[in-house]
Amino acid sequence: MELRLLITFEKVASVLSFTRAAADLRYAQSSVTSQIRALESSLGVELFERLGSRIRLTEAGERLLPYARRIIELSDEARAAVVETGEPAGSIAVGTMESLTSYRLPPLLELFHHRYPKVRLSLRPTLGDETRQALRQGTYDIGFLMEPDTEHEGLESEVLAEEPLVLVASPRHPLAARADLTAADLAAAQLVGTEPGCPYRDLFEESLSQWSPPFMEFGTIEATKRGVAGGLGIALVPRVTVSEELASGALVELDWRPPFTLFTQIAWRRGKRLPAHVRLFVEQARRLVSEQQG
Structure with missing residues (x-):
């Protein structure tokens, strides 16, 4: 089995789309199709079922996928061990949410931009379930939750x-x-929040489910803050996102504590061997967030 065929197979299996795989790999779609057919021919099995405009892995494809990922990861590891570039290099697809990207990650992004310019970061804005699924499929290398x-x-x-x-x-x-x-006081007020799927919005809504209050939905943290400052309602948000507004008096903190706790986390697929530049990213994320807490 040729490595390039396995790389193409793994990408198609991750995104379940020949068109998206071709775009991500910068191939013509016909090249992706021919490579998958060549791999299927060499193995003597079909790896994908074609269901009209959709595809899914066959049982043989499901069995091959973890081996393909291990071979690709070992190949990357071997290349990194043999080729000494003198500085970290490579790409990292990062799944993250707006509140973290805007308020927790800027020091990390600036560090990599200035100190490690050969590391290419691609930030993908997604929420919890979607981020976890993309990590399991290998679409993302790292995810913030x-x-x-x-x-x-x-x-x-x-x-x-x-x-x-x-x-x-x-x-x-x-x-x-x-x-x-x-909670009854809050349920009687106009509530402002980001879109459903945002973890603190969903947990806040769940804590008030007895009253089923409506939410005025805003798409972003910034829009939510502007709406609250304009008197449109109250909102539950991470403190880090409103520290400046609280300090200036543009917003005030209400006397209520949520009955749940959230943890900012960094995650990757279990069993995945992280390349050196990805391990560096994890180490620096750990250090910089710890410094923010201090």
């Missing part, structure tokens, strides 16, 4: 920090001067 659970099926993960959450409002909001707020 903000979750209450710290164990994830098929993944290795490391907690970088407990992520403090804060309920915020405009200083002019009626609840701003109230103490000992209850």
Whole structure:
């Protein structure tokens, strides 16, 4: 089996699309199709079922996939061990969410941009379930999660920090001067939040499920903050995202603590041998987030 055929197979198996695989690999789609056919011919089995415009792995394809990934990873490891470049180099596909990208990761991104210019970072904005699935499939190399659970099926993960959450409002909001707020008080107010799937939005909504309050949805943290500052409602957000607004008085913290805890984590596929430049990324993420906490 040729390595290039296995690389193409692994990419198609990860994204389940010949078109997307061709774009990611920078091949013509006909080249991807011919390479898969060549691999199937050499093995004497079909690796994909064609279902109209969709494809899925056959049983043989499912059995081959973990071996293909191990061979590719070993090949990358061997190349890194033999070829000394003198500085870290390679690509890293990173799944992350907006609040982390904007408020936790800038020092890490700046470090790699200036100190390790041969490491190419590709940030993919996704939320928890999608990030975990992409890591298991090998579409992402590394993923940042903000979750209450710290164990994830098929993944290795490391907690970088407990992520403090804060309920915020405009200083002019009626609840701003109230103490000992209850869940019923919050459910009676206008709630502002990011889109469903955001972990702190979903957990906040679940904690108020007895009242089923409606949320005014904003697509981003920045839009949510502007809406709250404008008096449109109250929102639960990571403290790191509103530290400047709290310090300036543009927003105030309400007297309520969420009944759940979130942890910012870094994760990768279980059993994956991380190349040196990816291990460096993990080490620097660990260090910089720890310094932020200090």
